[in-house]
Amino acid sequence: MSAAPDVCSKADCPVATSGECALGKDPVESCPNYQSIDSELDAKDLAPDPKAKSQPVQIRSSDVMLLEDLVPFMQRRQIRAVALIGEHRAGKTTLLASIYEQFCRGNFAGLSFAGSETLVGFAKRHYLALLSSGRSDATVPRTSRDDPIAFFHLCLQREAGDLVDLVLSDRSGEAYGAARTDTSLISSLIELTLANRACFLLDGAKLASKEQRPAYSRQFKQMIHALHDNGALSHVNDVEVLATKFDVTTSQKDVDQQTEYLDSYEKQLVDEFAEQGLDIQTHRICALPKADHKVGFKGLDLLIKRWTEQNSPSPIPPRPIPDTPRQVDRLLAHPEGGI
Amino acid sequence: MADHQFMVFGLQASGKTTFAAALWHLIDSREVSTSLAKGAHTGDYHYLEKIAQSWCDGWQVERTKSDEIESARINLRNPSDRAELTLEFTDLAGEHFEKAFATRFCAPELVEIVNAAEGMLLFVSAKRMVDDVTILDAFGDLTDEEDAPAVGGTENAIVEVESAPAIPPAQATEELPEAPWDASKTPLQIQLVDLLQAFQAAPFSKRPYKVAVVISAWDLADSTDPAQWFSKRFPLLDQFLRGKMGASALRIYGVSAQGGELSQKGTPPTPDRDKLMSIMPASKRIRVDGPSVVPHDLTRPVLWLSGLEDQG
Numbered sequence: 280m281s282a283a284p285d286v287c288s289k290a291d292c293p294v295a296t297s298g299e300c301a302l303g304k305d306p307v308e309s310c311p312n313y314q315s316i317d318s319e320l321d322a323k324d325l326a327p328d329p330k331a332k333s334q335p336v337q338i339r340s341s342d343v344m345l346l347e348d349l350v351p352f353m354q355r356r357q358i359r360a361v362a363l364i365g366e367h368r369a370g371k372t373t374l375l376a377s378i379y380e381q382f383c384r385g386n387f388a389g390l391s392f393a394g395s396e397t398l399v400g401f402a403k404r405h406y407l408a409l410l411s412s413g414r415s416d417a418t419v420p421r422t423s424r425d426d427p428i429a430f431f432h433l434c435l436q437r438e439a440g441d442l443v444d445l446v447l448s449d450r451s452g453e454a455y456g457a458a459r460t461d462t463s464l465i466s467s468l469i470e471l472t473l474a475n476r477a478c479f480l481l482d483g484a485k486l487a488s489k490e491q492r493p494a495y496s497r498q499f500k501q502m503i504h505a506l507h508d509n510g511a512l513s514h515v516n517d518v519e520v521l522a523t524k525f526d527v528t529t530s531q532k533d534v535d536q537q538t539e540y541l542d543s544y545e546k547q548l549v550d551e552f553a554e555q556g557l558d559i560q561t562h563r564i565c566a567l568p569k570a571d572h573k574v575g576f577k578g579l580d581l582l583i584k585r586w587t588e589q590n591s592p593s594p595i596p597p598r599p600i601p602d603t604p605r606q607v608d609r610l611l612a613h614p615e616g617g618i
Numbered sequence: 619m620a621d622h623q624f625m626v627f628g629l630q631a632s633g634k635t636t637f638a639a640a641l642w643h644l645i646d647s648r649e650v651s652t653s654l655a656k657g658a659h660t661g662d663y664h665y666l667e668k669i670a671q672s673w674c675d676g677w678q679v680e681r682t683k684s685d686e687i688e689s690a691r692i693n694l695r696n697p698s699d700r701a702e703l704t705l706e707f708t709d710l711a712g713e714h715f716e717k718a719f720a721t722r723f724c725a726p727e728l729v730e731i732v733n734a735a736e737g738m739l740l741f742v743s744a745k746r747m748v749d750d751v752t753i754l755d756a757f758g759d760l761t762d763e764e765d766a767p768a769v770g771g772t773e774n775a776i777v778e779v780e781s782a783p784a785i786p787p788a789q790a791t792e793e794l795p796e797a798p799w800d801a802s803k804t805p806l807q808i809q810l811v812d813l814l815q816a817f818q819a820a821p822f823s824k825r826p827y828k829v830a831v832v833i834s835a836w837d838l839a840d841s842t843d844p845a846q847w848f849s850k851r852f853p854l855l856d857q858f859l860r861g862k863m864g865a866s867a868l869r870i871y872g873v874s875a876q877g878g879e880l881s882q883k884g885t886p887p888t889p890d891r892d893k894l895m896s897i898m899p900a901s902k903r904i905r906v907d908g909p910s911v912v913p914h915d916l917t918r919p920v921l922w923l924s925g926l927e928d929q930g
Contacts, residue, residue: 386857395815398811406799410753
């Protein structure tokens with residue numbers, strides 16, 4: 280995000296002209312003095328109006344939650360946290376956007392929308408699926424490796440009236456790929472510390488491709504092994520594999536063989552990790568049915584029911600560890616800031 | 619000091635100003651009986667008179683300019699117990715809210731208004747274009763005909779779809795680069811839910827309160843059930859308002875405060891103008907649909923917000 284005039288409350292900060300934060304914060308949005316402006320409006324729209332009675336006041340961001348936003352939120356609300364894990368283009372952001380879209384259309388999976396701390400964040404992930412974008416091909420914005428881990432929130436209301444706060448994490452696929460091949464990076468995947476459900480997204484398109492299948496099917500398992508072997512899944516209660524892009528699977532000429540392969544691969548995953556003491560469930564979804572419209576939005580309703588079911592234990596934030604070097608632990612120790 | 623203070627909320631062209639003009643004429647003229655009657659005539663009525671004049675003359679009521687925060691204070695009397703009450707509608711231009719959504723900054727006056735309000739008249743227009751059609755809806759043939767969210771019109775006769783010119787898939791040759799997110803293209807219901815939620819967080823301090831949704835230009839909606847129309851046209855907003863975090867109580871009214879399509883003063887009159895000008899008395903141009911309403915009585919939503927409906 281580029282700097283705009285009058286975006287920092289610190290008088291001598293050069294961020295508006297150079298993009299550099301006087302306090303050395305990178306990204307600059309992480310500086311408490313920085314006031315981000317996510318809009319297409321000209322900066323002049325925000326410049327002080329000499330005729331105005333008083334200066335504009337900032338309102339709630341409503342963009343995605345960062346880690347420092349999530350931790351205090353977890354202290355106030357009992358959340359269901361799901362870590363979406365998958366490599367580049369596996370469909371993590373598409374899944375987020377699609378869940379949001381279902382609630383934009385009405386009650387979904389027996390739940391109604393009661394609120395979201397990150398509504399603008401969802402809208403920013405979904406706008407390329409709207410006709411107003413001018414596109415003919417629905418898509419979602421790419422999550423860059425430079426983007427920090429982002430959390431999306433939905434407050435959903437059951438028919439009985441009780442609320443459930445669902446929080447989903449989104450991180451770039453490159454970051455997961457890097458952690459798979461260099462396991463020293465796994466400790467930086469802080470979303471796994473906070474989640475009570477790990478959801479591995481299995482790219483159905485790669486699996487359907489005979490060129491990509493051999494390496495991808497191996498690397499996908501390698502990712503789960505890497506996280507499991509290094510204790511990154513020890514906090515989570517449920518582990519599931521979501522085979523995405525089911526419309527690609529069904530649109531292949533050899534659809535029966537494709538489905539048969541997917542069946543066998545899913546079984547292989549379950550059996551292989553059961554031997555390792557890791558219980559895995561497998562499911563299939565289609566969050567953006569482009570290749571085969573007849574598939575529709577498959578599996579999303581069951582997914583939401585599963586993630587919000589009443590007997591699912593509420594996650595308990597990990598206990599803070601004093602004098603720890605990890606950012607997440609420092610935040611947990613001081614949820615209101617001041618680390 | 620107002621006994622009851624309500625906030626008027628709605629984005630651009632949602633019918634707020636026309637409602638205020640029609641309400642003022644209705645109670646000031648005493649042409650038809652209303653649940654709440656006009657109270658003492660004390661105060662500054664310059665703004666109300668200006669917009670009511672346009673309404674009476676059969677011209678489009680000039681919408682609130684973006685730099686205006688107009689205060690419309692109306693004294694009312696509850697005939698059942700002769701109690702006097704004052705309603706203060708602070709009419710902010712829709713641009714105020716749209717700018718707040720886009721920039722995440724708002725005028726401090728808005729904070730005062732929101733925090734002082736006991737309830738809200740939330741305006742949406744039946745005339746507004748459908749702005750949340752997805753590409754799959756348009757080209758993907760995903761939904762069956764009955765539920766199709768309509769390129770070219772919903773079941774309830776929204777006649778236009780807001781879109782950038784899209785290329786049908788057959789003509790598309792290669793994928794377009796990602797255009798940056800444009801806050802102004804965010805669907806209306808998302809903007810409204812987001813701002814309503816923002817009103818519950820600092821610097822605001824509002825807990826969920828009574829909300830009366832007013833669907834303006836109701837004569838253009840091909841429906842007789844405002845609640846049903848609203849839930850189909852704005853499903854996320856409807857869910858939110860009915861949920862625990864949205865409103866403490868919700869009612870949905872369809873209001874045709876103008877009675878038809880009108881043009882701006884100084885431009886050629888529309889065909890509807892002659893028809894509307896022939897309606898006597900003028901207050902009968904007004905049409906209200908919804909729970910516990912009586913024809914032409916624009917004070918019913920206000921009566922309900924005030925908590926006086928049950929007393930009547």
